[in-house]
Structure formats: structure tokens, C-alpha cells
Amino acid sequence: MxxxxxxxxxxxxxxxxPAVAARVExxxxxxxxxxxxxxxxxVRDVGLAEELAQDAVLAALEEWPVTGVPANxxxxxxxxxxxxxIDRLRRDDRLAVRVRELGLDVLRREPGEGVADFDAxxxxxxxxxxxxxxxxxxHPALTPPSQVALSLRLLGGLSTEEIARxxxxxxxxxxxxxxxxxxTLADEGVPFEIPPVExxxxxxxxxxxxxxxxxxxxxxATQGEGWTRPELCHEALRLARMLAAWAPEQAEVHGLAxxxxxxxxxxxxxxxxxxxxxxxxxxxxxxxxxxxxxRGFTALLRARQAGAPGPYVLxxxxxxxxxxxxxxxxxxWPAITALYDQLVRLTPTPVVQLNRAVAVGMxxxxxxxxxLVDAIRGLDGYHPLPSVRxxxxxxxxxxxxxEAELRRAAALTRNTRERTTLLTRATAIRTxx
Amino acid sequence: MPDGRAPRAALLDWEWPVRFLLTxxxxxxxxxxxxxxxxxxxxxxxxxxxxxxxxxxxxxAGTHMSAAxxxxxxxxxxxxEAKETIVSFALIDVRSRExxxxxxxxxxxxxxxxxxxxxxxxxxxx
Numbered sequence: 001m002x003x004x005x006x007x008x009x010x011x012x013x014x015x016x017x018p019a020v021a022a023r024v025e026x027x028x029x030x031x032x033x034x035x036x037x038x039x040x041x042x043v044r045d046v047g048l049a050e051e052l053a054q055d056a057v058l059a060a061l062e063e064w065p066v067t068g069v070p071a072n073x074x075x076x077x078x079x080x081x082x083x084x085x086i087d088r089l090r091r092d093d094r095l096a097v098r099v100r101e102l103g104l105d106v107l108r109r110e111p112g113e114g115v116a117d118f119d120a121x122x123x124x125x126x127x128x129x130x131x132x133x134x135x136x137x138x139h140p141a142l143t144p145p146s147q148v149a150l151s152l153r154l155l156g157g158l159s160t161e162e163i164a165r166x167x168x169x170x171x172x173x174x175x176x177x178x179x180x181x182x183x184t185l186a187d188e189g190v191p192f193e194i195p196p197v198e199x200x201x202x203x204x205x206x207x208x209x210x211x212x213x214x215x216x217x218x219x220x221a222t223q224g225e226g227w228t229r230p231e232l233c234h235e236a237l238r239l240a241r242m243l244a245a246w247a248p249e250q251a252e253v254h255g256l257a258x259x260x261x262x263x264x265x266x267x268x269x270x271x272x273x274x275x276x277x278x279x280x281x282x283x284x285x286x287x288x289x290x291x292x293x294x295r296g297f298t299a300l301l302r303a304r305q306a307g308a309p310g311p312y313v314l315x316x317x318x319x320x321x322x323x324x325x326x327x328x329x330x331x332x333w334p335a336i337t338a339l340y341d342q343l344v345r346l347t348p349t350p351v352v353q354l355n356r357a358v359a360v361g362m363x364x365x366x367x368x369x370x371x372l373v374d375a376i377r378g379l380d381g382y383h384p385l386p387s388v389r390x391x392x393x394x395x396x397x398x399x400x401x402x403e404a405e406l407r408r409a410a411a412l413t414r415n416t417r418e419r420t421t422l423l424t425r426a427t428a429i430r431t432x433x
Numbered sequence: 434m435p436d437g438r439a440p441r442a443a444l445l446d447w448e449w450p451v452r453f454l455l456t457x458x459x460x461x462x463x464x465x466x467x468x469x470x471x472x473x474x475x476x477x478x479x480x481x482x483x484x485x486x487x488x489x490x491x492x493x494a495g496t497h498m499s500a501a502x503x504x505x506x507x508x509x510x511x512x513x514e515a516k517e518t519i520v521s522f523a524l525i526d527v528r529s530r531e532x533x534x535x536x537x538x539x540x541x542x543x544x545x546x547x548x549x550x551x552x553x554x555x556x557x558x559x
Contacts (some may be wrong), residue, residue, distance in 0.1 A: 025531065026532045
């Protein structure tokens, strides 16, 4: 099949190779999810769909410097990849089957018209295709690192190298994760579908969990030099916003979007002048991004309209309480404590219990909070725990113990910036500054 | 860059948010029903993708402001040629300048003819 004729208007100033490569990359980032999702519906294989789309990218890199960039570059990539998909299906004698499955009568017509029908079908269910794509990328048969890598690759349009750099792991590791994930999906015959109703709630939680995982790795980098990696937060936020558009009837989807918008609003304020972490209550609130906060509030309202609050909606509501307070001392701690009470009932994890204890410390005092913290089990090696204990002990006048806890937290964190901050605080207690 | 700030690079240089303000000047052909519909679809798509943060139209008349020594003077518009006046804007959230340019190309493909500017937005971090 021949791709559409190049745009004559673009041809006279056919751009240079590097300029074209930059445009192809940008177009790919913006359009790849739609392209791969549409193709996956045709070929029923996410790995093959991505391969076909990548082939189209290679074709663009060869052709566009000669012909000029087409007027609708995303459409060109889609059409080129689709032609290849149809050729592939035809070669495998699967075209007729697929056409029947898609409910089309292509075979009774000219091949060209058949393509037009594919166009019509592909245009129709874009949102559903994208949902199918993220449900597939986050399929429970895959390990969380594979789900993360595949989601960033297929939905975010990131390259293997970019994902590796973002997670500070070797490129070969990510490449292998993706290859293995695609093989698992093929071996297990994972269908390209939105899960059946009875599985949907569970599967959606997995998808949201993957997006949240990506965000958190960017928000508080678990290791390395930088305290945050905002690009990962941005990718997660994009995914959350898209999910909210694709599945607007789900309260938790809006809840996650609201949570990530509001948390992202503080990214700049969370970093001190030397790149050191600044705790929430000490942040300069003037540096919070009000645009993202407003988006978060809107998403939270949508969540409340959509149904009963789940864990993400509750966390977003907590984040909103902080966002509403003009000064740290204006924080509505009773409201936050009440929200944590609800959250701990839904998800009684040790981390939620710890956060709830912090809120209790602000409403009912450090002694009660410390008792709650000391009752938490299963957080060995989690550095925020000794850090929280240090704060409470300090408020109780137990400075020596507080210092020891800060040093314990410093020894536990794998993030260099955070370790420095914790040790500085420990030293400050010792010297009484 | 004119203000001496280095342009922000694409992904993984840990600079975010990367926002651009796309503005359109007046004086272009009047929008018809088809253009409104097509622009509506484009806006919806970008909103859903989380790319479009804010958009709006501006009253071409407005009030011109100038100040000298802290004293402001206001002059009711229209104060310049329509072609030099911003009549609408879109604030977009992208990963790179290249992405912003691609989106701008799509915008003009819908609009057809006109003039405008694409400028990176900094803050509120500073």
C-alpha cells in the first residue's frame, strides 16, 4: 500500500533530516498512544501493534526529509501503520476473520474502500481503544515494573532509554522488561479488551496503582541524587488526566487525577535552594501552582459527583485541605484527621496509619500520636517512620531520642538529598540550634 | 532567548512544567459555523489529553496602560491595529517546544489564516 501523497504545500521547503527527526519524535509522543491503540484493535496484539507503528515511524524518517512533512503527520503515521497491519493480516489469511469480528463487509468491496471502513471503525472507538491499551499494559499477569515500563512506553510514547533514565536502571533491563511483558501477554492470550464488568473494579485499581507508582517515584525519588524527578510526575499526571477523560464515570479515576494535580502543584515548593527537600508545612505556599490546584479541585468535584469516595478520592480530599490553607497554621487538621479515619478504614496499611498518626499529632497532641505510631507494625526499614517519631519526640521534649531517630531515618533512606537534610536536623538538635 | 534564560529542553532534563502560551491576533477571517465546530473538537481533544490548561478570548478593545514613575495612565481601546492585538489564547502543558510547535501547527490547520505567537511561560516557581 502506498501512503497518502505528501502535502504539496510542505514540499517546497523540505526540511533537513534532524529537523524532521525532531518533528517525528514530537508527533510520536503526542499521537503514539492513539496509533498503537487503534492498531492493537486490528491485530489483537499489543506487541505487534507497537512494532507496526514503529515501522511507520521509520518510514516517516526516510520519506519526510524528501517529500516534506505531511499536513497531518499523526494521520500519516496511522494510515501507514494501518496499511502495514492490513498487509500483515492478509498475508496471514486473517483479514477475513478480523473483518468479520469487526463487523465489516470489506471483502465484498475494493480494497481501498475496505480501508475506509477500517478508518471509520478506528475513529469511532478511540477512547475505548485507549482504555483497552492501558488495561492491557497494566494486566495482572505482568509484574509491577513491567506494567510501569509498558504503560510509559505504550501510553506515554517514551523510549526504552528514557524510561531507563527516569528509573535509574540500565536500558537493557527496561528493554528486557518490555520484551518479557509483551511475550507474557501473547503467551497468556491476554485479550485486547476492557475487562468484563465483574473484574473491572479490581483491574481499574491496578491501573490506578501503576499510575500512582510512576508519580510517587518522581515525587519522592526512592534513590539517587535528586529528591524529585518531576518528569515522572508529569507523565503520571498526563496518564491520570487521560484516564479521567476515558472513564469519566469512575470516581476513583477523578480522585487520582485530583490527587496528582494537587501534589504536583507543590513540586517547585518542595525543593529548597540547594535541591534539598522542604517539608509540607515549611513550604512557601506562594510557590504552589494555583492552576494545578484549581484543576485538582475541579477533578475532586467530579469525583464526588461520580460516586462514593475511595482511597484516591480521600487522599485527594486531604491534599485539598492543605491546598486550601493559606498558611500552615490555618490547616484544618480536624478535617484531615477525619479523612484519615475514613481512609484507614478502607486501606488499613501501615503507611496510611503513619500518616493518620501525624494528623492526630496535630489535633490531639504528640503523646497520643506517638502511641499510635508505636503500635504500627510492618514498617521496618521505612525511613519516614523514625522521621515522624523524631518530630513527635521533639515536641514532647525528648531531644536525645529525637536525634537518634533522625539518624536512624538518615541511615534508612536511599536518597542522598534527604539523608543530608535528616543529618542536618539531627546535628541541629545536638548543637541546640 | 531574548531574556537570557536558556531554553528548556525536552524530557528528562527535569524541567517541568513546560508551558506555552499560544496567542492569536485579530484581523483574521471571521469564524463560521464549521470552524467553531472543528475548533470545539480540537479543544475537547486537547482538554481530554490534559494538554490544554486554559483558553479564552480577549475583548479586542481593552484598555491600554502605560506608567511613568509609578503613575499609571489608561487609554481606552481599540488602541492598535487588530492584527497586533491578541484576541484569543491557549495555555498548553507539553513536554517540549517541539510538541508545542506540533500542536500550534494543528491549531493553524484548523483556523486557516492568521497571525499569533507561541511563547514559553515560566513560573510560578520563581
